[in-house]
Amino acid sequence: MAKNLVQARVEAIRRLVRRRSARPLSRALEKSGPGDIAEAIAHLTQEQTLFLFSHLEDEHAGEVMVSLHDGDFRNVVDGVPFGRLVALLDAMEPDDEADVVARLPDEIRERVLTRIDAADREDIEDLLAWPEDSAGGIMSPVVFKVAEETLCREAIEELQEQGDVEMVFYLYVVNESGQLVGVLSLRNLLVNPPSTALRELMSTDVIAVQPETDQEEVARIAARYDLLAVPVVDETRKLMGIITIDDVIDVIREEADEDLLKMAGVNEGFDLHGASATTSAMARMRWLTVTLFAGLVLSEVILGFEETLASKAAIAGFIPVVMGMGGNVGIQASTITVRNLATGHVSREEGIGKLLLRETRVGLLLGIVFGGTLTAWGLFRYWPDWTVGASVGTSVLLALMVASTLGTVIPLTLERMKVDPAVATGPFVTTLIDLIAVVVYFLVCTELFGL
Amino acid sequence: MAKNLVQARVEAIRRLVRRRSARPLSRALEKSGPGDIAEAIAHLTQEQTLFLFSHLEDEHAGEVMVSLHDGDFRNVVDGVPFGRLVALLDAMEPDDEADVVARLPDEIRERVLTRIDAADREDIEDLLAWPEDSAGGIMSPVVFKVAEETLCREAIEELQEQGDVEMVFYLYVVNESGQLVGVLSLRNLLVNPPSTALRELMSTDVIAVQPETDQEEVARIAARYDLLAVPVVDETRKLMGIITIDDVIDVIREEADEDLLKMAGVNEGFDLHGASATTSAMARMRWLTVTLFAGLVLSEVILGFEETLASKAAIAGFIPVVMGMGGNVGIQASTITVRNLATGHVSREEGIGKLLLRETRVGLLLGIVFGGTLTAWGLFRYWPDWTVGASVGTSVLLALMVASTLGTVIPLTLERMKVDPAVATGPFVTTLIDLIAVVVYFLVCTELFGL
Numbered sequence: 055m056a057k058n059l060v061q062a063r064v065e066a067i068r069r070l071v072r073r074r075s076a077r078p079l080s081r082a083l084e085k086s087g088p089g090d091i092a093e094a095i096a097h098l099t100q101e102q103t104l105f106l107f108s109h110l111e112d113e114h115a116g117e118v119m120v121s122l123h124d125g126d127f128r129n130v131v132d133g134v135p136f137g138r139l140v141a142l143l144d145a146m147e148p149d150d151e152a153d154v155v156a157r158l159p160d161e162i163r164e165r166v167l168t169r170i171d172a173a174d175r176e177d178i179e180d181l182l183a184w185p186e187d188s189a190g191g192i193m194s195p196v197v198f199k200v201a202e203e204t205l206c207r208e209a210i211e212e213l214q215e216q217g218d219v220e221m222v223f224y225l226y227v228v229n230e231s232g233q234l235v236g237v238l239s240l241r242n243l244l245v246n247p248p249s250t251a252l253r254e255l256m257s258t259d260v261i262a263v264q265p266e267t268d269q270e271e272v273a274r275i276a277a278r279y280d281l282l283a284v285p286v287v288d289e290t291r292k293l294m295g296i297i298t299i300d301d302v303i304d305v306i307r308e309e310a311d312e313d314l315l316k317m318a319g320v321n322e323g324f325d326l327h328g329a330s331a332t333t334s335a336m337a338r339m340r341w342l343t344v345t346l347f348a349g350l351v352l353s354e355v356i357l358g359f360e361e362t363l364a365s366k367a368a369i370a371g372f373i374p375v376v377m378g379m380g381g382n383v384g385i386q387a388s389t390i391t392v393r394n395l396a397t398g399h400v401s402r403e404e405g406i407g408k409l410l411l412r413e414t415r416v417g418l419l420l421g422i423v424f425g426g427t428l429t430a431w432g433l434f435r436y437w438p439d440w441t442v443g444a445s446v447g448t449s450v451l452l453a454l455m456v457a458s459t460l461g462t463v464i465p466l467t468l469e470r471m472k473v474d475p476a477v478a479t480g481p482f483v484t485t486l487i488d489l490i491a492v493v494v495y496f497l498v499c500t501e502l503f504g505l
Numbered sequence: 506m507a508k509n510l511v512q513a514r515v516e517a518i519r520r521l522v523r524r525r526s527a528r529p530l531s532r533a534l535e536k537s538g539p540g541d542i543a544e545a546i547a548h549l550t551q552e553q554t555l556f557l558f559s560h561l562e563d564e565h566a567g568e569v570m571v572s573l574h575d576g577d578f579r580n581v582v583d584g585v586p587f588g589r590l591v592a593l594l595d596a597m598e599p600d601d602e603a604d605v606v607a608r609l610p611d612e613i614r615e616r617v618l619t620r621i622d623a624a625d626r627e628d629i630e631d632l633l634a635w636p637e638d639s640a641g642g643i644m645s646p647v648v649f650k651v652a653e654e655t656l657c658r659e660a661i662e663e664l665q666e667q668g669d670v671e672m673v674f675y676l677y678v679v680n681e682s683g684q685l686v687g688v689l690s691l692r693n694l695l696v697n698p699p700s701t702a703l704r705e706l707m708s709t710d711v712i713a714v715q716p717e718t719d720q721e722e723v724a725r726i727a728a729r730y731d732l733l734a735v736p737v738v739d740e741t742r743k744l745m746g747i748i749t750i751d752d753v754i755d756v757i758r759e760e761a762d763e764d765l766l767k768m769a770g771v772n773e774g775f776d777l778h779g780a781s782a783t784t785s786a787m788a789r790m791r792w793l794t795v796t797l798f799a800g801l802v803l804s805e806v807i808l809g810f811e812e813t814l815a816s817k818a819a820i821a822g823f824i825p826v827v828m829g830m831g832g833n834v835g836i837q838a839s840t841i842t843v844r845n846l847a848t849g850h851v852s853r854e855e856g857i858g859k860l861l862l863r864e865t866r867v868g869l870l871l872g873i874v875f876g877g878t879l880t881a882w883g884l885f886r887y888w889p890d891w892t893v894g895a896s897v898g899t900s901v902l903l904a905l906m907v908a909s910t911l912g913t914v915i916p917l918t919l920e921r922m923k924v925d926p927a928v929a930t931g932p933f934v935t936t937l938i939d940l941i942a943v944v945v946y947f948l949v950c951t952e953l954f955g956l
Contacts, residue, residue, distance in 0.1 A: 060726065060729070087729060089729040089730070210695055213692070213695055214695070222692055240692060241673055243695070244665070244691065245661075245664060245665045276754070277754050280538075280751040302754070306758060307757060310764075314765060314844055317840070318840035318841075320837055320840070332870065334841075335870040338834070338871065339871070342830060342871065342875060345829050345833050350826065353823050354822070356821060357822045367807075370821040371804035371807040372804050373807075374804065374807070374828060374939060375803070378799070378936070379793065379797065382769075382796050382932055383789070389766060389768070390766070412781070412782045412785060419783065419786040420789065420790070423786075424797060431801065481833055484833075488825060
């Protein structure tokens, strides 16, 4: 039902735009969330999109802009009259406004910044100063804050006066220097006598982050403590802004997408939905180039053993098995390690040792099982020649142990070097382990069994 | 700062347990979240864990149990006296209680169900009837609901009387048959005159899901509409429960973990943190077995071209390049498709056609670039023999086009067949494409260039 509800809304919008039914469209847009409208736009031409935008109220249009994919966003920026663009920006929450301003083409950004509200401009310039993926980059500077000595009754009055504060669930209590000293929930306000001072109700153990905290860390904290908003404070604990749960969810989804794409060797920042074939090809080119060069090195290594190959074609036949098994075990180990690092489960020495020991033992176990199976198969297939089976089995045993250990060590080392370990999970680990596996294989064949 | 705060809490707990400092430990535990305590327990022995548990209040202990990893969970269940276990369960929210009951070993579950509160038992049995990953499986049956004719003042009074309702942010309005007819926020209650009827304030356009809705779909809806809770209704729209945002976040994280692990060919339900080496090895065995058999088939295919290999060893040398490039492009295409499906971006015919067309063009572009490079390299390396370069280049061009197309089609087909497309991204696609790439390669070598 829910899915149909969403789809029905999106399709209704598209239909009404195509038919140019202005009145029903305005009504349908009013009832739809920005996500629905953005999805509908993904299937419209530029001209249709502009028709739709001309039927959106400024505030709603601003929310839609935030949700648009890159291509659609450019269509809107290029097509909407400049005055309207400024009006849309003025109607946005400062954090959304900063995001949109950051996405504008340089020349338009300059012009826009001279035209929007002076107060907003300052906020935006402050927000743009923080890295995009830091707490400062995603926070909203508009916070509902109250003084320590406020009474419940007064806080409720303030809340009534305050017009549009983003998703209020917590009241942040500050002292006269603006430092965050406590927090209480809206519910506390409701269920206590109106004359109670907030000081008596508030919890003083407030979890806060600093603006330079990584957004992934913010998401981890929000999830761990089930927070609906995380306050951002400066080094003197002055309250600067808050990050609300909807932004936290966006971060979690974004980071999951990024990890998956990195694992697959697609460049960072790739727009999953809106990219053209050429951009999409370019985004995948980098790691494929690495694979290509590694493959050429590998082909030279294999050719170095030309005599062995010429004397026994069976050796060539098993190259894919040794490579495939090693590569897969390496990916499995590195995925598990990257995920453990991302969820914050191996941040201490103790955890690392334990993980490494486990993965090495896993490699040994898998090596015994699959090396054994391959030896048995090789013996059966090439009987009475036992050397092929023995070589393949021994190589797989060694390759799986190396793969499991390296697949764990590489992400851990990258994390130490402050490089994102997810980079390691994809083509990098596979390619390295392919190379090692093939070299091990030929060395075992020639040195150990004299093939 | 934030990170240090979390770590400092976790380490303080561990230190106090080791020193057996009962009083300071109780105080430290009171101030710590369940996540902190669960993380501390991950580094404690069973005996230390039980010491810690004996210093936790029942309600807090229940929350900690929900967050424990499998191994630690078993330690607690085995070590805590049976009476205490029942007390802990009685102190939990029904949805958490159902989760914990579901994790208990069979014989203990039976005994526990006869001892806990009769009302709770019914709730739990109802909850356990829904699949674990459905809305019914994660919802909490305790909802704060009010009648249509209630006034703001009365709603506030009800809220004050109601003791412990999970995270209230919305008031769900029901008619006399218990059907969900509207929703309003706590803030609406605060900022409107006490004598206003809820009927006048509530929004009647309530987004709800049914208990059988997939949890991933629930998360998508919560994220799209920025909801703090999603109500669950039956087919007559009777309000059955709610899913709060903290559970939504858990779902998003869990699904991201699952997708990543599936991509790496690790079994579903694998416990990332707590698994032993043997369990861990078993979890990876299934897909490695598939890889093994595919590899053996591949080795037979290669041996079928024994003559070609014997006449030209260079052909064997390029096997890894052709396989590696094809496999990588296949993984990239399928990751992008799986991610697009997961975020709900290709649910319609139109979207599918567009995606497929783009991926085929990407394959063609990449094939021209890398096939061209390989042809050039082959010509240079084996000059004046042009056949090796031409064969490798042509094969890579064909392999990349097939990989890109299949990598897109396979997840889409699985989705149609109601199989989780993430299964396809990992070893399945790579293995299939490896096979196809090698067959294409040898066919090109023999049939096209007569090698």
